[in-house]
Amino acid sequence: MEEFQEEESELKEDEDCSLASDSGVPVFKLLQKWVPKAAHYFDKEHYHYAGHQITIQESIENYGAVVWPGALALCQYLESNQQEINLKDKRVLEIGAGTGLVSIVASILGAYVIATDLPEVLDNLEFNLSKNTRNLNVRKPEVRKLVWGKNLNEDFPKSTHCYDFIVATDVVYHHTALDALLATMTYLCQPGTVLLWANKFRFSTDYKFLDRVCSIFNITQLADFPESNVKLFIGTIREN
Ligand SMILES: C[S@@+](CC[C@H](N)C(=O)[O-])C[C@H]1O[C@@H](n2cnc3c(N)ncnc32)[C@H](O)[C@@H]1O
Known part of the structure; x- marks a missing residue:
């Protein structure tokens, strides 16, 4: 994996955020530091969201x-806007x-969660979800393989697999895999499903992908995190 060169931001807990940008999109500072690891194989990171300490096992594999x-x-x-985005x-x-950090936080906030990824990621994902939810009064999140663009009709048939949120x-x-990713987002978002997508914007191709998303979804930017170049979008599928 490439090494990342990002400086730690010195953010304090009470610096929570929200200034309006010129475009009117709320601007936030990340309150948790993002510190890429490349020096060792396994590490545990501690986070605090929705009143809970969350421990995430990471690796660089x-x-x-x-x-x-x-x-x-x-x-x-999600933690700061629980009424606007109610996951209960x-x-x-x-x-x-x-x-699995997002899936853990969504579970803590009351959602029925299915966390999906490539097969090689699932063991660590399962470990983190289980470790962080087993002693809480939350619904046990499910872990499933979902390779973008593959076997969606068979593994996630629309008639029985309908979601309130795709995150x-x-x-x-x-x-x-961007074509397959977009096809997967499109497939999983039925009318009424809300897409929540947060991404660091690094390359011009990221903006091209955003254009493609906007041609298929009604998209609104919910927040901007300029220090880390992360943008958060909410959308629903366009119905023709
Ligand atoms: C940059 S990581 C982001 C992980 C996590 N969402 C986060 O924000 O910390 C991208 C994730 O997409 C998954 N991924 C990449 N290609 C995929 C594919 N073709 N099908 C399913 N998942 C894929 C990777 O395994 C990885 O977990």
């Missing part, structure tokens, strides 16, 4: 084994769940 900044942004937003008793499916954080980065 694959992209899904560290917490990415989009996950921190979405967790922070909602069916939430996360794609590219990685370490995705930092699923857009330098990879070749």
